[in-house]
Amino acid sequence: MKVAVTGATGFLGRDLVQGLLSRGHAVHVLSRDVPQALGRLPAGVSGSYFDGQTALAPDALAEAEAVVHLAGEPVGQRWTRDAKQRIHDSRVVGTQVLVEAMKGAGTVRRLIAASAVGYYGGTRGAEPLTEESAPGDDFLARVCRAWEAQALGAREARIRVSMARMGVVLHPEGGAMHRMLTPFRVGAGGPMGSGRQYISWIHRADAVALLLFVLEHPQLEGPVNATAPQPVTNAAFAHALGHALGRPSVVHVPAFVLKAAMGEMAQVVLDGQRVLPRRALDAGFPFLHPELEPALKDLLSP
Numbered sequence: 001m002k003v004a005v006t007g008a009t010g011f012l013g014r015d016l017v018q019g020l021l022s023r024g025h026a027v028h029v030l031s032r033d034v035p036q037a038l039g040r041l042p043a044g045v046s047g048s049y050f051d052g053q054t055a056l057a058p059d060a061l062a063e064a065e066a067v068v069h070l071a072g073e074p075v076g077q078r079w080t081r082d083a084k085q086r087i088h089d090s091r092v093v094g095t096q097v098l099v100e101a102m103k104g105a106g107t108v109r110r111l112i113a114a115s116a117v118g119y120y121g122g123t124r125g126a127e128p129l130t131e132e133s134a135p136g137d138d139f140l141a142r143v144c145r146a147w148e149a150q151a152l153g154a155r156e157a158r159i160r161v162s163m164a165r166m167g168v169v170l171h172p173e174g175g176a177m178h179r180m181l182t183p184f185r186v187g188a189g190g191p192m193g194s195g196r197q198y199i200s201w202i203h204r205a206d207a208v209a210l211l212l213f214v215l216e217h218p219q220l221e222g223p224v225n226a227t228a229p230q231p232v233t234n235a236a237f238a239h240a241l242g243h244a245l246g247r248p249s250v251v252h253v254p255a256f257v258l259k260a261a262m263g264e265m266a267q268v269v270l271d272g273q274r275v276l277p278r279r280a281l282d283a284g285f286p287f288l289h290p291e292l293e294p295a296l297k298d299l300l301s302p
């Protein structure tokens with residue numbers, strides 16, 4: 001099938017495009033810089049301009065039957081007023097623009113839109129959270145709710161919509177793990193804040209495989225938590241990462257230090273949520289890396 005992908009040049013998108021091509025799908029990317037995107041992706045991929053603000057040209061979706069929507073301003077930056085606006089608008093307005101184009105195109109039957117475990121809010125402690133749990137009400141939870149609501153608008157055109165609530169995607173090339181590696185490698189890593197907050201992590205290979213699984217299982221409409229079955233506390237995560245690197249992990253980073261360094265964004269690290277992938281497990285998704293220690297070993301092996 002022909003699949004249009006936004007955010008194809010990103011941390012998840014590059015691997016997803018590879019996965020789609022290797023399964024015989026045709027890929028059309030939507031990017032703010034099409035020549036650069038096509039230069040970074042394998043041959044045979046086509047592309048159209050998409051900036052998440054301007055209405056898409058009528059032929060921009062190139063008769064795609066499915067859309068995977070990953071584009072969005074990075075969350076891992078200092079949350080100035082402008083940055084928060086970009087984090088919100090790139091997702092909420094971006095999804096609205098994309099859905100309008102999908103409705104007009106008439107060829108699209110499936111939308112898989114990224115969302116995040118931030119949907120559940122950051123103050124749920126050890127409460128096990130499934131797709132049926134109620135949303136939270138902090139900044140990221142409100143962004144996720146509005147983002148998902150825009151994606152669900154595609155149902156008006158009888159498009160089946162799935163929202164992949166991504167956990168903390170682990171790979172040394174990018175995301176949270178990339179930022180943690182340097183302090184841990186020099187022995188300056190350890191639990192952050194109370195250490196009791198949960199990290200709902202997922203190996204990048206499983207995150208990409210789950211997006212492909214959802215694409216190929218249209219019955220998985222609605223929210224799907226994209227997290228490993230065994231979330232861990234921040235302290236357990238720090239211990240496992242230190243162990244995998246053969247380094248100590250005892251340098252506790254207090255909340256006030258993180259707040260001083262990161263501002264309001266520190267909330268993402270100091271809060272957390274214990275999210276379970278109930279729908280993926282019920283549908284028989286075969287996790288390659290369900291447990292943290294072997295997952296880290298795999299990610300850190302040369």
Ligand SMILES: NC(=O)c1ccc[n+]([C@@H]2O[C@H](COP(=O)([O-])OP(=O)(O)OC[C@H]3O[C@@H](n4cnc5c(N)ncnc54)[C@H](OP(=O)(O)O)[C@@H]3O)[C@@H](O)[C@H]2O)c1
Pocket residue numbers: 006007008009010011012013030031032033037050051052070071072073074075086090094114115116117166167168169170175176
């Ligand atoms: N990685 C994680 O751990 C994680 C966790 C939870 C949720 N998610 C969500 O999953 C999605 C994919 O994650 P990722 O880590 O692969 O993302 P990423 O690498 O940060 O970025 C994905 C793509 O979004 C586009 N983009 C960036 N800023 C934009 C802006 N201001 N307006 C419009 N487009 C913009 C870029 O594509 P072009 O330059 O080609 O336009 C970029 O390659 C994101 O929506 C993210 O919020 C990721």
